[in-house]
Amino acid sequence: xxxxxxxxxxxxxxxxxxxxxxxxxxxxxxxxxxxxxxxxxxxxxxxxxxxxxxxxxxxxxxxxxxxxxxxxxxxxxxxxxxxxxxxxxxxxxxxxxxxxxxxxxxxxxxxxxxxxxxxxxxxxxxxxxxxxxxxxxxxxxxxxxxxxxxxxxxxxxxxxxxxxxxxxxxxxxxxxxxxxxxxxxxxxxxxxxxxxxxxxxxxxxxxxxxxxxxxxxxxxxxxxxxxxxxxxxxxxxxxxxxxxxxxxxxxxxxxxxxxxxxxxxxxxxxxxxxxxxxxxxxxxxxxxxxxxxxxxxxxxxxxxxxxxxxxxxxxxx
Numbered sequence: 001x002x003x004x005x006x007x008x009x010x011x012x013x014x015x016x017x018x019x020x021x022x023x024x025x026x027x028x029x030x031x032x033x034x035x036x037x038x039x040x041x042x043x044x045x046x047x048x049x050x051x052x053x054x055x056x057x058x059x060x061x062x063x064x065x066x067x068x069x070x071x072x073x074x075x076x077x078x079x080x081x082x083x084x085x086x087x088x089x090x091x092x093x094x095x096x097x098x099x100x101x102x103x104x105x106x107x108x109x110x111x112x113x114x115x116x117x118x119x120x121x122x123x124x125x126x127x128x129x130x131x132x133x134x135x136x137x138x139x140x141x142x143x144x145x146x147x148x149x150x151x152x153x154x155x156x157x158x159x160x161x162x163x164x165x166x167x168x169x170x171x172x173x174x175x176x177x178x179x180x181x182x183x184x185x186x187x188x189x190x191x192x193x194x195x196x197x198x199x200x201x202x203x204x205x206x207x208x209x210x211x212x213x214x215x216x217x218x219x220x221x222x223x224x225x226x227x228x229x230x231x232x233x234x235x236x237x238x239x240x241x242x243x244x245x246x247x248x249x250x251x252x253x254x255x256x257x258x259x260x261x262x263x264x265x266x267x268x269x270x271x272x273x274x275x276x277x278x279x280x281x282x283x284x285x286x287x288x289x290x291x292x293x294x295x296x297x298x299x300x301x302x303x304x305x306x307x308x309x310x311x312x313x314x315x316x317x
Contacts, residue, residue: 014099014188016092016175017274023090030087036282037080043289044069044076050302057298060138061241064123065292067116067147068248072285075109078102079179079281096170099180104162106181110256110280111154114207117249118214119150124242125218129225157203164196165189178274179281204260208253215249244295248288255280 021029048069051057082102086092094102127134161182168189177184182200186193222242259280262273293299 013093013095014170014173014175014180016086016094016179017177017270018092019087019178021087026087026090030084033080033084033087036286037076037084040076040080040285041073043293044072044285046303047289047292047299048073050299050306054302057302060123060143061120061127062298063143064116064120064147067112067150068120068288068292071109071112071116072288074105074112075281076285078105078109079278082179094180099175099185100162100166103180103182103185104158106179106281107158107161108154111158111203111207112151113252113284114211114256115150115154117245117252118211119146120245121215121218121249124245125221128222128242157207161196161199161203164199167191168193176270176274178278181277208257208260212253215246219246240295240297244291247291247295248284251287251291252280252284255283 019029048066051062051066079102082094082098086094123138126137130137165182165185168191170185170188171190172188175184175188182196186196186200219242226239255276258276262276293303
């Protein structure tokens with residue numbers, strides 16, 4: 001019969017999975033991590049500041065979009081600084097509170113992405129399929145309520161997950177992933193984690209299921225409206241704005257689904273599970289600013305105008 005480790009013998013920190021970086025490549029890995037994080041911060045701050053500082057972009061679509069770079073920065077900041085520091089000191093240990101905080105922020109980021117992208121899809125549905133009612137429904141007051149509700153729903157759902165986790169004491173110290181998350185921490189606790197496992201499954205199914213159904217419904221309705229509408233300009237604008245959102249949504253949905261499934265099946269190799277898990281914290285925060293910056297004409301034109309104006313001002317000096 002296997003005996004559980006003595007809790008009193010456990011160190012006050014967890015040991016995360018080794019990165020497998022040879023000493024000769026440590027410097028390159030460190031630079032890559034720093035450059036990637038800086039690129040994410042710069043890209044998302046550009047989108048955030050462009051919308052914030054341009055009064056003409058203070059419309060429901062862009063104010064909802066404003067939440068996406070905030071969420072991406074939260075997810076990237078939860079992961080990259082700890083990763084970069086562990087590469088620099090070549091030590092993969094992390095304290096219990098720091099690990100718990102990282103896991104909480106990572107899950108808030110994942111849940112927030114689903115909620116934000118789902119609400120953005122509904123906003124596009126209202127704008128295209130119900131244009132006469134759109135302005136009366138999406139007032140600034142209602143928009144503020146929607147944004148507050150988005151973050152509250154995310155916070156409540158994820159807080160319950162970690163309240164269930166906080167009931168236990170840890171009797172193991174080795175995390176098999178590249179970062180702290182609920183699935184990895186549940187494997188380290190002492191006691192019956194059936195409730196945790198069920199709630200985690202229900203939570204992921206609820207977020208992904210409701211999001212997928214809502215987005216599918218809205219885009220079917222938008223497609224029908226575009227087929228009925230005879231105006232070429234209206235069709236073009238609808239396809240352009242919805243195509244951008246759908247691309248961002250699919251990037252996150254695919255990476256997230258693979259991450260969840262990799263933890264549910266023991267047959268998945270640890271290397272593949274770690275690689276897929278990291279992708280959800282890397283690809284969406286990198287790609288989202290590029291997709292919205294390049295595909296959204298209003299944002300692209302204002303970013304270009306800002307840099308041209310800054311260059312001309314510099315030359316005048």
